[in-house]
Amino acid sequence: MAYAEQYIEKLRKSGLRPTKQRIKICEVLFDAEKTFHFTIKELVKIIENQANIKVSLATVYNTVHAFMKKGYLKEIPLNASQSYYDTNVTHHHHFFDEEENKLIDIHQDDVDEVNIKRTIPGKKIRSVEVIAKIVSDNQSQK
Amino acid sequence: MAYAEQYIEKLRKSGLRPTKQRIKICEVLFDAEKTFHFTIKELVKIIENQANIKVSLATVYNTVHAFMKKGYLKEIPLNASQSYYDTNVTHHHHFFDEEENKLIDIHQDDVDEVNIKRTIPGKKIRSVEVIAKIVSDNQSQK
DNA sequence: TCAACAGTTTAGAATAAATATAATATATTA
DNA sequence: TAATATATTATATTTATTCTAAACTGTTGA
Numbered sequence: 001m002a003y004a005e006q007y008i009e010k011l012r013k014s015g016l017r018p019t020k021q022r023i024k025i026c027e028v029l030f031d032a033e034k035t036f037h038f039t040i041k042e043l044v045k046i047i048e049n050q051a052n053i054k055v056s057l058a059t060v061y062n063t064v065h066a067f068m069k070k071g072y073l074k075e076i077p078l079n080a081s082q083s084y085y086d087t088n089v090t091h092h093h094h095f096f097d098e099e100e101n102k103l104i105d106i107h108q109d110d111v112d113e114v115n116i117k118r119t120i121p122g123k124k125i126r127s128v129e130v131i132a133k134i135v136s137d138n139q140s141q142k
Numbered sequence: 143m144a145y146a147e148q149y150i151e152k153l154r155k156s157g158l159r160p161t162k163q164r165i166k167i168c169e170v171l172f173d174a175e176k177t178f179h180f181t182i183k184e185l186v187k188i189i190e191n192q193a194n195i196k197v198s199l200a201t202v203y204n205t206v207h208a209f210m211k212k213g214y215l216k217e218i219p220l221n222a223s224q225s226y227y228d229t230n231v232t233h234h235h236h237f238f239d240e241e242e243n244k245l246i247d248i249h250q251d252d253v254d255e256v257n258i259k260r261t262i263p264g265k266k267i268r269s270v271e272v273i274a275k276i277v278s279d280n281q282s283q284k
Numbered sequence: 285t286c287a288a289c290a291g292t293t294t295a296g297a298a299t300a301a302a303t304a305t306a307a308t309a310t311a312t313t314a
Numbered sequence: 315t316a317a318t319a320t321a322t323t324a325t326a327t328t329t330a331t332t333c334t335a336a337a338c339t340g341t342t343g344a
Binding site for chain 2: 077079083093095097104106107110114115116117118120122123124125126127129131132135139
Binding site: 017040082 | 300301302303304310311312
């Protein structure tokens with residue numbers, strides 16, 4: 001199956017018609033060999049550099065949100081001024097480098113399963129995310 | 143030691159002079175029997191209702207940030223439109239109820255220690271936070 | 285007592301992310 | 315292809331947060 005067809009399917013499943021702009025967004029997000037982290041602003045910049053088509057902010061926001069809702073993208077819980085998204089939707093965790101403002105994946109196997117002994121009546125856990133904030137370790141320099 | 147003196151000490155240690163406004167903020171944040179979660183907007187509203195003194199948004203932001211820097215408050219990593227803060231600075235975790243937009247503390251003892259096997263050269267872990275998102279469990283109704 | 289000053293408070297302006305709007309353009313369908 | 319339903323876009327709006335500059339407070343030292 002050609003890439004374009006995969007994208008059209010992803011879009012349709014997300015309740016979106018496949019348009020030039022949306023397919024371009026798919027190319028950037030899902031073509032990559034590796035998964036990656038991005039902000040809306042970064043995504044728009046990548047598209048601008050790669051493509052000969054123009055995509056407005058609104059379209060990018062709408063498309064990203066539709067993919068999130070469908071589970072093709074994940075939002076990473078961070079207290080940043082802008083939202084960070086992840087094309088890796090498998091269960092995994094993150095380091096956040098506070099000095100370089102960069103996210104690093106932590107594979108699920110690298111974290112023992114997080115076992116929460118407490119429950120809330122009438123509620124179930126939908127997701128468990130671990131954020132480990134990291135900084136330079138100057139002690140290790142000596 | 144009277145409460146006011148504790149607050150004055152907290153303020154001085156945070157590099158702030160004890161002023162009427164700042165002491166009022168301390169009263170709201172640190173007088174409570176229990177620790178609690180709040181947004182800046184909520185904090186301002188509480189002060190408005192309780193106090194006969196006026197406190198501007200800027201003063202609240204500045205004071206909260208100074209307390210954060212000193213470790214008297216913690217920011218909770220959430221992708222919300224506004225920042226959530228916690229007066230409980232002990233090591234603990236959170237449920238986030240996505241339907242009611244409410245935070246619930248999870249005591250450290252209720253989570254087995256999160257053991258991250260991966261390391262990043264030259265970096266050390268400063269904090270590890272677990273956010274468990276919860277939703278209604280309709281299955282349990284039957 | 286007062287002048288000088290360092291730090292505060294405040295209202296309002298500025299910034300920036302995210303969302304809404306409404307006119308125009310495009311895709312789908314029958 | 316015509317009719318319709320949905321998308322795209324530029325622009326305006328909203329909202330949290332930060333910045334600014336002027337007025338204020340309290341302390342110190344002559």
